[in-house]
Amino acid sequence: MPRRHWIHAWLLLLPAFVFLIAFTHYPAVQTLIDSFWSTPRGRRPSVFVGAENYTRMMADPVFAKAMWNSAIYAALTIPTSIVLSLAMALFVQARFRGVSLMRMAFFTPTVLPLIAVANIWLFFYAPGFGLIDQIRMFFGFGSANYVGQPATALYAVAAVTVWKEAGFFMIFYLAALQTIPTSLREAAAIEGCSRLTFFRRVTLPLIMPTTLFVSVNATINAFRLVDHVFVMTRGGPDNASMLLLYYIFENGFRYWDTAYAAALTMVLVAILTLVGIGQFFAADRRVHYR
């Protein structure tokens, strides 16, 4: 290509580059650099400390707890929300009276802000008068404080995430299911294929691209969505619902230990990168793109 064309090409790319570098790449690189320096405090300026932030992390029991919690949280919310969203999509893809109302009901949690969702669920969970307690007490069980006790706090938070996400993923599954031609179903019916077999052998493989897309999103969200933790538990009680991103927030903006927060952020970025790459390579072989 002639030189002038190169110049034009770069000029056209420049606006996008400026914003991408200023708001994505530069902060990411700066965070990486910060993670090797100490937090500046008062008159003590930041000094290079090498891997100290990382060695401190290895010895930090709260970090270990946060990592473990994040793993459980991801393992719970990702498959549950995917399976639930597919089930809902299968349910409302048929035509029956009130199907639009049903679809809307499933989708509603998605349009609500997560903070509002958290408040709704706080009411569900509220001990004594909350929805769940009222049902429990109706059947003669004692009151339970799901959000307030270490044994259940993480699951209570995870349930909110599933409730919020499943409706969103349902839309993608619904769209994917509607692209499967009815003639495939009819051809299978002529062959004597049961609905379950058809689902397993035709529907599921044909919606694999959507499953890949949804699972990447679910994974990212499992690490990204912590708004409801602020409202419901603040990581407590006793760090029972402490998630990695919330821990980063606490260190960075409550304790102002920005260097340690930067190091934690690098861990999060590394995890997400690995998961993302792994998913694409592992799933790509089993995904059929039309």
Added chain:
Amino acid sequence: MMTADTPFSRSAPAIDCAALTRRFATATALDQVDVALPAGQFSVLLGPSGCGKSTLLRLIAGLDWPTEGRIRIGGRDVSGLPPVDRDLSMVFQSYALFPHLDVAQNILFGLSVRRVSKADQASRLDRVARMMGLESLLKRKPNELSGGQQQRVALARAVISERPICLMDEPLSNLDAKLRAEMRVELREIQQRLGLTVVYVTHDQVEAMTMADRIVVMNAGRIEQVGTPREIYATPASAFVARFIGTPPMNLVPLSDLSAAGAATLPGLGPRVVSGLAPDALAGLRPEDMTVGANGLPVRFVSEEYLGADRLVTVRAGASTLILRLAAAADALPESFHLTWPAGALHLFDAASGRRHSGSTPEPVQGEGSYVATS
């Protein structure tokens, strides 16, 4: 007819439909249809789009349910049975191939769903693939195949089931003209070889005429006529059939237009025929039946289309327009001339009902027509 390479142990059954009606919320797709599709024959359901032919096929397949009426296959009432229990296979217009499965898996889909043994699957796949010329394509995905190859896979999937009835819903409509002509021959050959009872839906009269043992012409949810291609062409039972079959189709003009030109002198149209008809009856003449004569129907030349082997000449007779097919080599036509035809070539239809008039030709006409010698 069972031959050595017929994979079927059973002979093909006949299909009987009695008083089939299918109503949808806003329309009646099929209205009291009675039709018998004989065993081991190639039956074509022919009609314009929206005539109910696909609905009839889907009712036979069990993919749709009749509002009223019964369907019998081989004497057994299958009206309430799901498709799989009707012992039939089907080829869809879109082919309905599973895009994520390769050719072999597509062909074997039904067998594997029905848990046929692997060894049996392999031997049947081998035989059918060879029969369809698909051996080298077995590992390909449907989107790596041409339209004709996809068509063949869809057909192979139907044949491998070894079911004696095969339903086909416009299977050639997505192919180009050359391939369509080849597949017509091939389909017919497979049907003959395997002794299948085929029900074939199409709106293409060429497919119907070339492949069918029996054509069922449908219109507006009813059956217009059932017969061999020859019967349908030679003695259309209604004005609709007359207009639908033939390229160009039969000329249909008000009889009064012909009579005005002098009924007594026209072949097949003696005074007794005319007196028995309503004045607004329709007269039908095939383009190739008419010839230029010394006397007969006086017409004026309008235009002509040259087609190579022959030419289509448009003429006016009174208020009506007629198209006739003449040999391309024939002489140029004068401004006005006379048309004549064999006495048996005039078809008469009732204007209101469209039904063929009972006195119409080419049933033998005894002395009613004035016989004008044709050159």
